Amino acid sequence: MYAYAFLLEYDGRSFSGWQLQKDALSVQEVLGRAALQLTGQETLFHGAGRTDAGVHALGQVAHALFSKFWSADRLRLALNFYLKGQGVVILDAQPVSSDFHARFSACGRRYCYRVLARPSISVLEQHRVWWVCRPLDLEAMQKGADLLRGTHDFQYFRSSECGAKTAVKTLDQATVQGVGPEYQFHFQARSFLHHQVRMMTGTLVKLGMGKLSLQDIRDLIQCIGNKGRVLTAPAQGLFLKNILYSEKIFTEN
Numbered sequence: 001m002y003a004y005a006f007l008l009e010y011d012g013r014s015f016s017g018w019q020l021q022k023d024a025l026s027v028q029e030v031l032g033r034a035a036l037q038l039t040g041q042e043t044l045f046h047g048a049g050r051t052d053a054g055v056h057a058l059g060q061v062a063h064a065l066f067s068k069f070w071s072a073d074r075l076r077l078a079l080n081f082y083l084k085g086q087g088v089v090i091l092d093a094q095p096v097s098s099d100f101h102a103r104f105s106a107c108g109r110r111y112c113y114r115v116l117a118r119p120s121i122s123v124l125e126q127h128r129v130w131w132v133c134r135p136l137d138l139e140a141m142q143k144g145a146d147l148l149r150g151t152h153d154f155q156y157f158r159s160s161e162c163g164a165k166t167a168v169k170t171l172d173q174a175t176v177q178g179v180g181p182e183y184q185f186h187f188q189a190r191s192f193l194h195h196q197v198r199m200m201t202g203t204l205v206k207l208g209m210g211k212l213s214l215q216d217i218r219d220l221i222q223c224i225g226n227k228g229r230v231l232t233a234p235a236q237g238l239f240l241k242n243i244l245y246s247e248k249i250f251t252e253n
Contacts, residue, residue: 014087034082054235059242108244130237136208145174158193202231
């Protein structure tokens with residue numbers, strides 16, 4: 001068998017998430033269907049990040065095994081032919097060793113969340129940003145992000161459906177950038193809890209609105225008081241930006 005890694009971009013609106021589901025369309029299903037059309041064989045794509053419904057990807061990574069050798073560029077072009085119009089594109093494909101695993105070989109993941117703060121919604125970007133109708137306090141949000149960075153028990157920043165054995169995570173990067181009316185929240189860690197990025201972003205936005213204080217953020221990362229202060233941002237503003245590995249795999253990323 002021949003192993004290949006794939007760099008993917010997709011529009012989360014089209015899917016119920018990354019993972020195969022019985023009654024809903026997933027990214028994993030669409031990729032497998034394209035490979036079946038190409039090769040006539042069932043092929044399972046393993047993703048580095050299990051994005052939820054509505055979450056986009058700029059640099060998702062997956063790997064799959066093929067019984068036939070393909071030149072990487074020809075395989076990319078052939079699969080993209082069958083993926084046309086389905087909300088997914090393969091940006092790059094590269095052969096990898098048989099022990100490579102898109103998820104377990106990764107040493108980091110980067111997410112970006114986009115918030116548009118202005119009086120009117122954007123008709124062009126409404127499915128790719130979270131719209132709030134008033135300006136936010138950038139300085140306060142960055143101070144809050146600084147508190148989140150590091151190793152903490154993020155019990156208050158995970159969904160009730162999260163299956164992780166522990167909520168202790170190390171957040172390597174947490175920054176907030178403001179460009180005009182848009183705010184971008186950047187997070188990097190080896191791994192994240194279910195909904196962690198959306199919950200951190202939503203809570204920082206509440207801080208930027210003046211609805212929370214920095215002491216509230218300190219309390220939340222110490223699991224003190226009411227968890228109801230945490231706000232989960234909607235899925236459409238979240239992008240899986242890229243996956244980090246110890247060695248460079250792709251020319252595109």
